[in-house]
Amino acid sequence: MEKVLEILKGIRPDIDFEKETKLIDDKILDSFDIISIVSEFNDQFNIAIDVEDLEPDNFNTVSAMWKLITDKQSNG
Amino acid sequence: MWGFFKKLIIADRIAIPVNELFENAPNYNGFLLLLGTIMYGIQVYTDFSAGMEIARGFSQMLSIDLDLNFNQPYHAISIEDFWRRWHITLGSFMKDYVFYPLSLSKLNMNLGKKCRKLFGVTIGKKIPIIIVMFIVYLLVGFWHGAEWKYVAYGIWNGTFIASTILLEPFYNKLKKALSINDKSHDYIFFQRFRTFVIVSLGRLFPRAPSLMKALFMMGRITTGWWYIQGLFDKTLLKLGLNTAEWLVLVVGIIILFIVDYLHEHGKSIRNIIANQSIIVRWAIYYAIIIIIVVFGVYGPMYGATSFIYQQF
Known part of the structure; x- marks a missing residue:
């Protein structure tokens, strides 16, 4: 989880990721951010997030992103 | 009604000088071509968004809520x-x-x-x-x-x-x-x-008759935009609109700017009107209808001018 926050702050240092709960619904993150985040997650956690995973629910909060990562890791 | 206002009062009126400037670009100096380009930006916005808003309005009458297609694009940073x-x-x-x-x-x-x-x-x-x-x-x-x-x-x-x-x-x-x-x-x-x-x-490219003509216009605009006398030597009155028509157009654009500004700041004109008493509300509706009927442009033989994007 700490690593996720570190990655997110590296991409968008202006956002308080711990407080925000609607990162996608409130359009705080844009499509460039999403691609950068997914690319970093795929590299850092050795997973493969694909287009089907790009649902707002998976990226609205840090904990949702962490859940997506752990699901991907456990599903191999 | 806002869609009809934008289409008939602004888009179809501004189309007249825009067509003249783009079709006969070599006859005009850089400043007028710059003005034509800016006017085309207003034309394509009012024409396209009007079409969408008229469609949304009719859909809402049938309880179908279509997605918003324009969100004050000229407020973009x-x-x-x-x-x-x-x-x-x-x-x-x-x-x-x-x-x-x-x-x-x-x-x-x-x-x-x-x-x-x-x-x-x-x-x-x-x-x-x-x-x-x-x-x-x-x-x-x-x-x-x-x-x-x-x-x-x-x-x-x-x-x-x-x-x-x-x-x-x-x-x-x-x-x-x-x-x-x-x-x-x-x-x-x-x-x-x-x-x-x-x-x-950028809009020079899709609007100009060809790529070469777009490049020619861009060249003339970037090298001759200081020919500002085009505004004062009555050339504007030779572009298809007389003084009264230009005045209606300018007032229409000012209204467009005010409405977009209010929408950008979260104020809905529609809600403001809906919250008035029935007399005031209907007075506003009739006033808008009369303004559209009196000041609208209807094209040759009273046939409506086609929407720019209707072929897409």
Whole structure:
């Protein structure tokens, strides 16, 4: 989880990721951010997030992103 | 009714001088061509958004709520922001079916890894996104038609988006060095004006009869825009509109600006009118209908002028 926050702050240092709960619904993150985040997650956690995973629910909060990562890791 | 106002009072009226300036560009100086380009920007916005709003209005009468397609695009502070506000349904389609799938493809991910090794993390991670953005905007260009001028339109937009992504660190340093507060009204006004100019100049490509004519116009605009006397030597009155018509057009554009400004700041004119008493409300409705009927432009033989985007 700490690593996720570190990655997110590296991409968008202006956002308080711990407080925000609607990162996608409130359009705080844009499509460039999403691609950068997914690319970093795929590299850092050795997973493969694909287009089907790009649902707002998976990226609205840090904990949702962490859940997506752990699901991907456990599903191999 | 707002759709009819925009279409009949602004779009179809402004189309008359725009057509003259674009069809006979060699006869006019750079300033008038610049004015024509800016007017075309207003024409295409009022025409296209009017069509969408009329369709939304009729749909709402049938209890069908269509998605918003325009969100005050001329309040955009960057080209990227503009394309989030302009033709939103096309943008969403491109994002879901082109941008995301291409960005997350294995080929693009591997390219990203190679770029990061070659150019470092900061620039390396941006290159795959820039390539995909170029493809997206080329497709947006092709969506308008299979001609070189549309390819140029795609390249124009793609280049500005790419330069914004690549030069972002430089811009941030420049803002810091010049102590620019990017939340200040002055700076936001500058950003909006800059975006409007870039978008308007880019529109030369799809609107000009050919790529060569678009380049000719751009050359003349960038080298001869100071011929401001075009405003005062009565050339404007030879473009198809008389003084009264120009006045109606200018007032219409001012109303458009005020309405867009209010919408941008979260105020709905529709709700404001709906909250009035029945007498005031219907007085406003009738006043708007009369204004549209009296000041609307109806085209030759009272046949309505076609919507620019009806063929797409």
